């Protein structure tokens with residue numbers, strides 16, 4: 173899927189200091205019945221965000237107008253659980269372009285990279301600083317610099333670098349997806365398939 | 371150079387390596403289901419391309435299907451639409467399609483092995499994280515996202531950085547009443563839900579060599595619950611015997627040729643792993659979970675840990691116990707159970723129903739327990755009938771439903787009501803996984819059976 177290229181992002185952030193946030197919380201299974209990829213943002217964190225009668229839960233961060241921004245900051249082991257890419261779509265569709273945590277589950281991280289959400293893995297200490305910065309000022313901004321592979325807390329100037337593999341980084345910077353690349357490898361794939369019995 | 375089992379299979383499938391980037395990995399066999407594939411097919415349409423190797427893709431409907439009255443039209447319009455889309459996409463692209471009611475229909479990870487789609491040394495993917503199940507045959511099998519489903523449909527490849535390697539050895543042997551599910555829950559409780567993130571696991575040691583293919587599938591299935599991409603077990607004679615004669619497995623000379631190759635699939639004795647763990651199988655008890663991730667498990671006779679005994683994460687821990695309405699220090703034995711679910715790609719195979727039957731035989735279902743017995747496939751259902759287990763279940767007050775994922779993810783009507791406790795043989799106890807507000811205790815079919823007949827958490831060893 174084509175998505176907006178990602179270069180640098182300066183934004184306030186939404187804090188979710190919970191560990192092991194799993195994909196069933198990000199998007200519960202009953203919302204996976206769509207056959208298109210739009211509209212998932214409405215159900216992002218559905219059961220944490222709404223009561224069973226669909227009224228918003230006032231104590232959940234997405235219902236607090238103080239916290240807005242394109243960056244979602246989660247606790248350790250964010251995105252564990254199912255392979256549903258719908259979780260990443262919901263994050264994107266809601267308006268986030270970047271998720272920050274001290275640790276990501278593999279498939280979720282991969283899915284994010286494939287659809288244009290940048291997963292930024294920082295040290296546990298830096299994650300704590302981010303939460304502190306948001307706590308002292310919900311409007312605090314952060315700068316995510318993909319070319320330089322850093323994230324900074326604008327108010328304090330503190331910076332942390334993050335890893336991303338060079339190929340994925342290039343894709344993100346240009347909004348490319350893997351299929352274009354794979355299709356360009358067609359001949360090699362055909363040769364390979366011919367000698368690989370079913 | 372010495373290679374691990376994983377290296378051997380992976381390296382044999384690399385079409386191209388990108389410097390400082392992922393490998394282009396060829397996928398031998400691809401399984402699709404109705405939930406994670408529609409957007410991928412839509413992507414193909416938008417690009418104006420077709421499925422490259424339709425004979426390598428197999429479609430089954432399972433996640434969203436009812437488990438009663440499958441002969442009637444599906445009531446929920448959204449589910450019906452997804453099922454119709456799968457059928458249409460499969461037909462349009464010439465893919466084998468085993469829809470609702472088809473004799474070969476069932477949970478994707480149950481039917482794959484049953485029909486010989488799963489083979490040693492193969493690369494297998496599916497848009498479902500428990501694709502790791504197929505690793506039981508010495509395949510590299512893992513779950514992928516929908517963008518990757520689209521990659522495989524369009525090019526038969528995906529792009530993956532090679533994961534790190536981990537070996538988990540279990541020594542000794544298992545005590546009576548301890549099943550493969552307990553082994554897996556035990557390992558996850560030791561490693562935590564993220565302990566194997568970034569790794570591909572090989573399970574080794576006498577406990578796994580002794581284990582049946584069904585048991586190996588249960589263990590590999592749960593690899594993802596400790597964060598691993600997948601898990602695998604070196605194929606042996608048991609594996610070859612299981613595969614032999616199955617519909618999509620090689621036949622005759624092709625089989626012999628394949629077997630020669632499969633016999634080379636093991637970790638060289640001097641191969642090294644990035645991480646290695648060894649546990650003593652004799653120490654493992656029947657397990658049960660008490661929290662909201664699969665790492666929160668303990669021996670059934672133990673008590674829920676005190677928050678102060680943990681290193682960090684206390685707020686998350688308390689939130690989890692709050693959701694379960696359990697308390698630090700509580701004993702698990704004796705906790706009241708409202709629902710029992712036996713099924714899913716973790717424990718929905720014939721051996722699991724045999725094990726469930728071994729306890730319910732001659733006993734009665736507890737009156738207040740609602741039990742859902744959901745076979746993983748029609749073939750499993752057929753064996754249940756042929757082996758006389760159905761009579762055992764019915765005599766004890768249970769009924770058998772039709773195959774599907776069912777209460778494993780509760781996308782259909784099989785939802786545990788809010789606040790109720792379910793002992794479930796599935797794989798995830800996340801908040802709301804089995805229905806909004808549902809409280810899940812993961813356990814083996816034996817523990818599930820013991821709960822079903824007593825109405826509370828009971829040590830199955832006292833009933834064997």
Ligand code: SF4
Pocket residue numbers: 432433477478479498499500714715716774775778779796797
């Ligand atoms: S049974 Fe559960 S885990 Fe297995 S394929 Fe179905 S939904 Fe996924």
